[in-house]
Amino acid sequence: MTQPLTVVATITAHPGEEAAVRAALEQVVPPSRAEAGCLRYELHVDNAEPAKFVMLEEWTGEAALKEHEATAHFLALVAAIGKAADIKVDKLTKLA
Incomplete structure (x- = not known):
């Protein structure tokens, strides 16, 4: 069985783009949650910095994440926020 993959995406909106x-x-949340390989897909906002959003995701594995990244809803998200925000993505494997 493949090890689940956790993704922490931090999206910081540029001023005026929040x-x-x-x-x-x-x-993008509802269609992402409906994907077969999605175990968790949660959107959060930073209480101290309202321009900072954190997406906590868990996928059945790297293949499921790659499938997600090829979906129309994900590609539309990238097009919509690509120039309006800074994005940092961390991919994590659970140890314990």
Whole structure:
């Protein structure tokens, strides 16, 4: 069995882009959760920095994440926020 893959995506909206980035992020949640390889897909906002969003994701494995990254809803998200935010993605494997 493949080890689940955890993804922590930190998205920081550029000034004035907060509402648009949030809307785009909220829109991708339902179809992402419906994907077969998705175990968890949660959107959070930083209480101290409202322009900073954190997406906590868990996938059945790297293949499931690659499938997610090829979906129309993910590609639309990238197009919508690519120039409106800075994005940092960490991929983690659970040790214990």
